[in-house]
Amino acid sequence: MIAELTTQNELQKMDPVFGQLSFDDHEQIVFCNDKDTGLKAIIGIHNTVLGPALGGTRMWNYTNEWEALNDVLRLSRGMTYKSAITGLNLGGGKAVIIGDAKTQKTPELMRKFGEFVHSLSGKYITAEDVGMQTEDMDTVRDVTPYVTGISESRGGSGNPSAVTAYGVYMGMKAAAKYKFGSESLAGKKVLVQGIGNVGVALVGYLTKEGAIVIITDINEARLQEVSAQYGAEIYTGIDLYLADVDVYAPCALGATINDQTVFKIKASIVAGGANNQLANEAIHGKILRERGILYAPDFLINAGGLINVYGEIEHYDKAEAMRRTENIYNTTLEIFDYAVKNNIGTHQAAFIIAQNRIDQRKKESGK
Numbered sequence: 499m500i501a502e503l504t505t506q507n508e509l510q511k512m513d514p515v516f517g518q519l520s521f522d523d524h525e526q527i528v529f530c531n532d533k534d535t536g537l538k539a540i541i542g543i544h545n546t547v548l549g550p551a552l553g554g555t556r557m558w559n560y561t562n563e564w565e566a567l568n569d570v571l572r573l574s575r576g577m578t579y580k581s582a583i584t585g586l587n588l589g590g591g592k593a594v595i596i597g598d599a600k601t602q603k604t605p606e607l608m609r610k611f612g613e614f615v616h617s618l619s620g621k622y623i624t625a626e627d628v629g630m631q632t633e634d635m636d637t638v639r640d641v642t643p644y645v646t647g648i649s650e651s652r653g654g655s656g657n658p659s660a661v662t663a664y665g666v667y668m669g670m671k672a673a674a675k676y677k678f679g680s681e682s683l684a685g686k687k688v689l690v691q692g693i694g695n696v697g698v699a700l701v702g703y704l705t706k707e708g709a710i711v712i713i714t715d716i717n718e719a720r721l722q723e724v725s726a727q728y729g730a731e732i733y734t735g736i737d738l739y740l741a742d743v744d745v746y747a748p749c750a751l752g753a754t755i756n757d758q759t760v761f762k763i764k765a766s767i768v769a770g771g772a773n774n775q776l777a778n779e780a781i782h783g784k785i786l787r788e789r790g791i792l793y794a795p796d797f798l799i800n801a802g803g804l805i806n807v808y809g810e811i812e813h814y815d816k817a818e819a820m821r822r823t824e825n826i827y828n829t830t831l832e833i834f835d836y837a838v839k840n841n842i843g844t845h846q847a848a849f850i851i852a853q854n855r856i857d858q859r860k861k862e863s864g865k
């Protein structure tokens with residue numbers, strides 16, 4: 499019996515889900531296991547006050563299950579605030595599949611994952627994230643309608659990454675306007691960390707405008723390819739956080755602004771596509787502010803992809819998705835103003851405005 503094996507104190511230390519630091523009153527957490535396909539996934543549903551919880555699926559070779567759970571808790575919470583701040587009628591959810599997307603992802607595994615998504619009857623709607631491709635969403639679509647980001651040939655909106663990048667570009671321009679007095683990024687040095695789907699599209703927008711783009715990635719072949727295509731410089735220094743740039747654009751994984759990096763950053767602006775860039779929102783957001791570094795909140799400026807896939811539910815077209823994404827420029831400026839007026843950080847400002855919208859809806863609906 500477990501009570502004999504474990505003291506109360508030890509049990510408390512182990513609170514495996516609701517006791518996690520990243521647990522934030524999530525509504526539902528679903529653990530999915532299938533022996534035949536090797537699927538091990540966690541679906542996190544943070545909040546559904548504004549609508550169904552929509553958020554991508556990430557496949558990643560997590561070191562352990564704690565890391566996967568922590569990721570899905572953080573990511574799903576981020577989606578709640580992303581939808582709320584963007585004015586979409588969606589809640590926040592996300593899924594992670596534990597495993598190497600290059601070697602362990604099979605159509606059978608994706609279909610099985612789709613069946614788990616289907617079992618939630620639309621409370622969670624999935625989409626792409628790191629380690630996923632449009633064809634994976636098509637496979638999921640074979641077993642459930644609760645998926646977005648499927649191929650255009652199947653009536654979907656395709657890969658949302660370019661629209662995400664456009665929103666990041668808009669947010670970066672708003673930050674430049676606030677910090678430098680002009681929205682133009684021509685001649686500005688921008689370090690793009692991670693040149694995957696989002697990063698490369700951002701590089702495209704930036705080089706077109708005449709920014710000096712410096713790129714970094716763990717994938718050497720990709721660096722060479724993107725550098726050749728866009729004329730971007732490959733970062734060769736020892737520590738990219740010390741790079742002498744105007745803008746640091748995190749476009750790889752989250753938590754790159756942490757205890758080890760936050761005091762090093764030389765850029766005047768942080769604006770990128772990665773989710774959950776601040777390892778600790780309160781602490782690292784505050785330090786950036788104190789250091790005079792303008793932070794464009796990640797969940798606001800990377801919402802373009804969400805806006806794009808939302809079109810599949812609301813039946814609007816690409817032009818409308820781009821128009822709504824372009825509006826990230828205005829919303830970002832409003833957030834900066836709100837932060838200054840209230841003497842708070844920009845991340846906190848965006849969070850408060852998003853939370854107000856959720857609270858208001860909750861009050862109206864009497865839920």
Ligand SMILES: NC(=O)c1ccc[n+]([C@@H]2O[C@H](COP(=O)([O-])OP(=O)(O)OC[C@H]3O[C@@H](n4cnc5c(N)ncnc54)[C@H](O)[C@@H]3O)[C@@H](O)[C@H]2O)c1
Binds near residue numbers: 662694716750752772
């Ligand atoms: N795809 C979207 O529409 C979308 C929308 C919102 C947010 N995001 C977020 O943006 C980020 C990137 O998404 P993506 O779709 O481009 O993913 P991706 O998998 O296509 O690209 C990620 C890139 O980052 C690189 N990378 C990984 N670790 C790195 C490290 N330590 N240093 C430098 N590079 C590293 C990878 O090699 C890869 O090239 C993720 O945090 C994702 O959650 C994506």
